[in-house]
Amino acid sequence: MNPFFLLSLLFNLSFARGGFRTSINVSGVVNGSFAASARHLFADINVPFSEEEHLKRLEELAKDYMSNSDLENAIMSLNRRCSKISRVYSIGKSVLGVPLWVMEISDKPGKEEAEPAFKYIGNVHGDEPVGRELLILLANWLCDDYMKDPLATLIVNNVHLHILPSMNPDGFSLRRRGNANNIDLNRDFPDQFFHMNDDPGAHQPETKAIMRWLEEMHFTASASLHGGALVANYPWDGTENKKKYYYGCPDDETFKHMASIYSHSHHNMSLSEEFPGGITNGAYWYPIYGGMQDWNYLHAGCFELTLEISDDKWPNASELPTLFEYNKMSMLNLVASLVKTGIHGRIFSSDEGRPLPASIAIKGINSTIHAREMLADYHRLLVPEGKYEVVATMPGYKSRSTRIVLGEEAMTVDFVMDPVITTTNSFLQRGWNCSLQVLNNGSISQLPVNLIWILGEKTFKESIGNNLSTFQGRGEVFLFLIFLL
Structure with a gap:
């Protein structure tokens, strides 16, 4: 050999x-x-x-797992069976052209709602197929138990759950870790410390699909399912100097709480002797770079865990029902935590009641999430039983903050934001009774004191020596007047 x-x-x-x-x-x-x-x-x-024996063993084991076509059929069948609470869509294709199918499970699939969204991703590595099987079982359980089981009903009615059973269908078919180009997809994302993946054109099709997905959707949290260990892993995954040590992200306490929800809901993950409580900081376990977990948090404010759900990467298919029972409550409780805990709210302008895609920060935690553009809803995960100061900011509006005491249950924290004293001429005349005249030929007269006039590329401030008599506009004159306080 x-x-x-x-x-x-x-x-x-x-x-x-x-x-x-x-x-x-x-x-x-x-x-x-x-x-x-x-x-x-x-x-x-x-x-x-x-080598030949190794591949033969994998082939023997794989024949009792769903093939890629079997997986597609299972997804479509579930959608037909539960069409009222599910929809199916593709986020792209693999190197070999296999669609990357996603199931959305919600009481209003495909509709915009002021609810958190969660995504599960399986089979990131082709030789770790347990996740793809368990995610199909999870989707079927939700379909069957909706309106029967309280937890299933809570999730379907209050969360938009998106399930991508296989991110790497080519690797699965080839019985190997990497994709068809033999690239490890969990090394292919942009990284905060090392910039080897910064070229957007160099990413694999599967990686690009995930990145586009996060641009289009607004995920609150996420988890990817892996095999080869039994632990819930949280950021950061890497360190600046490539050395192995504990390196927590700004939301370290929240991530530990999320990881603990999974491990303590699991049959035996929390009993691990190797990982206290069944959880680990990624960099403390071993540093990696270009990982999907850190990229989610950095790029989109999406709180992602990496879940190692089976010591055996490719167990006998007969063990899958047991593995599902071991992980079912963990998977459900992690999703349900999005609505059971944390703070949730919407943000509007005080003048027009417009929804505002403002930023939400927690004082003392150096990270920010953003409300959605259309509905202005936000969903901020936090450790229960804590005191927090929540700050909302938006360009053109006065920042707002409020102090809260978060208990075990979720809390609603809405914001109404006042515009800064920056306005158009119509608001200026209405709200400040200033003397302002726009002439038919585009000239301006009677500017009040302490105003800056911005029109095109020219800026004039009323003071001695400035000529404010005329300014010829083209067609319609647009004014943007700013008070100097």
Whole structure:
């Protein structure tokens, strides 16, 4: 056997969320599963199978998993069966042209509502197929139990849940981690510390699809499902110097709370001896760069977790029902936390009642989220049982802030924002009774004191020496008058 292939195989199997772990112990087949539980660094290099045997085992295991066409049929079938609470759409195609199908589950799928949106993404790595199977089971459970189970009903009525079962269908078909170009998709996103992925034209089609998706949708939170470990991972995933140490993001406490919701709702994740409480900071586990998790938070204010849901990357399909039962409450409770906790509200202007896509910040936390353009709703995840000062800002409006005591339940915090003393001439005349005259030929006279007149590229301030007699406009004259306070 080629020793370089052996090392490559070992390294490949040691990947979990997106990088090498400290160790790996390949034990071949255990109870019909291909065990790649990466817990001991090359502890046993007496691997009991060749490359051909490895691929054969994967093929044997994969035949009881849904193929890409099976997955598509399952998605379409669910949509037909539950058409009132679901819709199906594609965010793009893989390298080999496989559609990246998404299921939206909501009581008003496809409609704009002042509700939070959550996304689940499975099969980021082609050789980690458990997530794609569990997400189909989750969607079916919600479909079957809506209006029967209180948690299913809460989620469907109050959250827009988007499920992408397979981000990497080509990798699944090829039985490998990377996509058809053999690129690790969890290394392909722009990174805050290293700029190797800054060229937008260099990203893989699957990565571009996710990036466009976040531009089009307004997700509050997200999680991607992986295999090879059992832990809920949260940002940051990388460090500035590539060294391994705890490196929390501005919302570190909130992320720990989210990760704990998942781990403590799980059958045994929180009992981990390796990861206290079943959660870990990504950089403390091992640094990675170009990951999807950090990019979501940095680019869109979307709070994403990376969930390692099975020590075995490719367990026997007979274990999938058990794995679903182990993870079901975790997946549901994480989504439900978007409406059970945190602060939620809408932002309007005081003068016209217009919805404002303002920014929302929490004093002392260096991160910002934005209300949506159309409905001006925002959904800010926070740790319950805390005191916070919430600040709303918007260009052209006075900032507003309020102090709250957040309990165990979600809280509504709306804002009505006043325009700054910057207005058009019509508002100026109406609100300030200033003397202002616009002549038919486009000239202006009778400007009040302490005004700046901005028209085109010329700015005039009334003071001694300024000539404010005329200004010839083209067609219609547009005025923008600013008070100097």
